Amino acid sequence: MGSATREATAAAKAALAAQRSVDLQVAEDLFAAGRVVGRSAQLRSALNDPDADATRTRALVQGVFGGRIGATALELLGGIAVSRWSSGDDLLQGIEELGLRAAARSAGTKAVESELFEFGRIVTSNADLELALGSKLSPTPAKVALADRLLTGNASPQAAAIVRHLVEQPRGRRIGELLRGAAAIVADECGYAVATVTSAGPLTAAQLQRLERQLAGQYGRDVRFNLVIDPSLVGGLRIQIGDDVIDGSVSARLTDLRQKLAG
Template identity: 50%
Template sequence: MGSATRSALATAKAALDAEKGTTLATGEELLAAARALAGSPQLRAVLADPAIPGAEKSKLISAAFARVGAGAGRLLAVVAESRWSSSDELVAGVEELGIRAIAGADAADSIEQELFSVGRVIGSDAELELALGSKLGDPAAKGRLVEKLLAGKASPATTAILAHLVQSPRGRRIGELISLAARIVSDTAGRLVATVTTAVALSDAQVKRLGAALAAQYGREVLIDVVLDPAVLGGIRVQVGDEVVDGTVSSRLSDLRLQLAG
């Protein structure tokens, strides 16, 4: 992420925080705008062009998305007026803004847990993962498939986020998409997500102790997402954002092989 994008994203998040009564519909409109921008290279290029005045870009995006609600319209104008490091990062910024708007309008706790649960289900079903993650197929049909699969099983907020992600992967794997969305939702609620990979299930007491230890280290509440992977053999691998602590047996064996080979 470029420095211009970091600044633009901070401005956009501040504008979202200033909005009163943000609704699920606002978030859905922003996600729809992100998909539209992803499919329009020319519009993306103009909006990301630093040589074009922000006021002109604001008028352009307002005209392009004239049918969105007032809240989404104001936020898109802020995005257009800001300077972004690239057109791709502008799209990612609108997507993040949409996910944050949805998380702020609903119970973030339930969204996080539902995202984790759906991610595990998809990861354990190769056929479903292929159907949702393949570059082939109609994006809208994938969105409808998600809505059908989650009907009555997940909140409208979680369904909206997942339906968007499968329609607009932009070269990302489905598991990566869900993990990113969960981190955004957690950050909106002031929390961090720790992905813990282990060969065997952790007890509730172990999860609680690990969460407390990580919270003390990072100074924020940490939500634990446990991923079972027999291939790690033993020990655990903990990832918080870009930081990884790998204490698995498989990792140690790999290190030993490298040492022996050297």
Template identity: 45%
Template sequence: MGSATTQALVATTSAIGAASGLTLDVAGELFVAARALADSPQLSGALTDDTASLQARDAVVTQVFGSVFAPQTVALLQVAAEQRWSSVDDFVDAVEELAIRVAAVADTGDLENELFGVLHAIAGNPELELALGSRLGDASAKGALVDRLLDGRAGAGARLVASAVVQRPRERRVRQLLERAIRIVSSQRGRIVATVRTAAPLNDHQRARLTDTLSRRYGTAVALNLIVDPAVVGGLRIEIGDDVIDATVASRLSDLRQRLAG
């Protein structure tokens, strides 16, 4: 990510905080805009042309989206178009990120945990993951498939985000798309994600205690992505960004074997 994109993301993210009336419908429109921009190099190029004035880029947004999208959606797209981006791809990704962040604001439920559930369900079904990640097949059909699978199992926000991100794979696996979405949701809500692997499920008390311990250690709220993995044998393994806390029996046994072999 270039420095221009880094600064542009700060500006677009700040625009969400200053906006009012953000709904899941606005998030849905931003997802539609991201797909339209990805499918039209001419449009995305016009909105990232640094030689064009801000007024000219705003006018393009209004002309293309003004008659079909809510004013809040158009305003956020104009903020994004007014920034300087390191690449056209960064701009398109940023519009999708705007959509995810708006969903995080509009959805008052436990969006992160619901997306974790989607992630684990897809990871546990190789055929489904292969179908969603294949280059073949209509993108909208993949989105509709995810939406149907989640009907009654997840809230509107999780269904919207999950069905939208699988429609723009960008050479990434479905799990990577969902992991990115979860990180963005956590960021918008002022949290970081901790992926925790344990041999057996944690009870409510253990989850609360671990969340409190990690929050105090990192100085910010933490969202737990809990994965039951019998391979850890006992204890737990925690990954937060580049940090890894490995307190599993499996790792201790591995260390012991290496020492004995040495």
């Protein structure tokens, strides 16, 4: 991520935080705007033109999206557009991230991150389902309809809206990657980090409490767990927080030993 994108992302997050009230429609509007921008290289280039002044860029946003999305989303989108992004793809990612954060804001105390994780676990454990939702050959409306059937009545409206958008605009990413990334952003907006903890068997409450204290101290914020049981680990733990992976499993140590002996 370039410095321009980091600054633009920080500005977008601050603009969202300054909003008194954010409902799910704001997130839906941002997702919809992102899909429009994603389908038009010309629009993406115009919105990310470093030579355009802010007045002209905001007028472009108003001309394209005025009357199509709500006032709050339009204001936030205008702020994103007048920021400087390192690339058009970063601009598109910025719109999507702000939509995810708006969905998290609108959810209140609902555990949207956990819903996304669980849905991702179900999808990636079923090859046919993963193909149905992620194949480029499947019509997008059919994929969205399938996601809706799976989530209606089983997840919050926020989780359903996020999944619909990710299925509709994957931008070359696999569905599992999409859901993990979205879950991490939702958790960050709610003020905590998420650790996926994989163990050979169930962990006790005392073990989880100790692990939570250790990780919170290391990362400087609250940590919540998504727990996965994988007997193939034999023993120990594999912990992933964002891009950080701590693999203390017995299977990893055995693999490392075999590699050393083979070398």
